[in-house]
Amino acid sequence: MNKYVSTRNKNISVSASAAVLSGQASDGGLFVPEDIENLKLDYHEVISSGDFKEMAKVIWNHFFDDYGRDVIAELVERSYTGKFSSDKLTPLVKVGDDYVLELYHGPTSAFKDVALSALPNLLTKARDMNEVTDTILILTATSGDTGSAAMAGFSGVPGTGIVVFYPEGGTSETQRLQMVTDAGSNTAACAIRGNFDDAQNGVKKIFREIDHPSEGVSLSSANSINIGRLVPQIVYYYSAYKQLLDMGEIADGDKVDFVVPTGNFGDIMAGYFAYRMGLPIRQLICASNKNDVLTEFLNSGHYNRKREFFKTTSPSMDILISSNLERLLYYVCGEENTAKYMKQLEAQGEYTISSSELAEIKGIFTGLCASDDEGRAAIRKTFEEEHYLMDTHTSIAWSCLGKYKKKDGVPKVVLSTASPYKFCSSVLEALGLELTGSDKTDMEACYEYTKAPIPKGLAGIWERPVLHSDVIDPSDMKQYVIDKSAQK
């Protein structure tokens, strides 16, 4: 059996299902498989197993070994059958000399769907396996993307419910409608009179103050530090490799580079697991926007959150504390140093790893960043030259690819994390077109100009009935959760 330990203390050790169930370790660390060497796996075993879902079964089994093979097979089917609009789930597209792995064909048109389709099923099973009888009520604060993907993921999953708080006026109209039209019987979205931090602080306060908002209900979170969100993301690195082989673009064993638009370091950390498991990866290029805390860290070993926070046109990467980086630190620096660095980050807002630790990280990671302007130029250029339309997050990665690029013959795969229609107004501007005044007409204008198909889940939101119209003050969030939990 795999042991999952806290990144800060190996004595805190639980089974895979218990790690999924608790989300975070009791000392504030994140759960990781204790020994990464134990996770080595002949990649042929994964890619020869079949399609995305079959590969998912192999990988989930490998990490979540206390669930059992039959259970995992059932959970994978439940997570992905009929939910994605591409039969490959994460199709690979050739763009110029490079490749784009499209991770956004799930229910809410963003890459978080890959993980948030999976987590609820892993969680509800973990609840049964660990003899928990309480209903699990998920609380999330969102500035947009996570909220709708989490609602879509938890919708209708037995033994769970979800309440999402978002800042009133702080999301795009598209993002708001994706949440407030969600038809799940166990989902709720509520606007907060305040900004994202108010929503986030409100949720944190509730977690501090109450465990059981009502009889038979326990609180939990769906954020990206849960190992049950990370592992499902490993699968698409294998899927990309398999598709390159199937397309005849690489020979078996050839190494590949991945360029990953990064915020909380979850997406790219999944790539690190794939690398350590044995998938032929040469470099993982960590692409950041103007919030370049990771670029500095990967180049200097100095992590410094004491810097200005920028709002960019790739908002899901606007992050100063990349939580999942702690998992990399555990494997490179060990638990003691990880605990030390995290303490320094909390107390002083910065830490510096040793030069040997940095050298090891640089062996696989490259840190690059790009500005909004560079991203805009990338959107326009790839559309005009290759007739390929990408969103603002993908365009940051594409720009970083341009900076990284050496003509070295190693195939380069850019991970695309959102449909261009999800951030349509910014995309329209990048193309040099006039904004039309509303998200709906912007989408139509974007379609008219590019003929890129509008995802089904986004095309219909304007007509769907609004089912969640609550707006409250931050001070009323706790009572709101108590009331909602009593209805479960």
Ligand SMILES: *Cc1c(COP(=O)(O)O)cnc(C)c1O
């Ligand atoms: C969440 C998100 C990211 C960043 O992914 P991390 O795992 O947090 O690094 C990038 N792009 C989009 C569109 C996202 O929603």
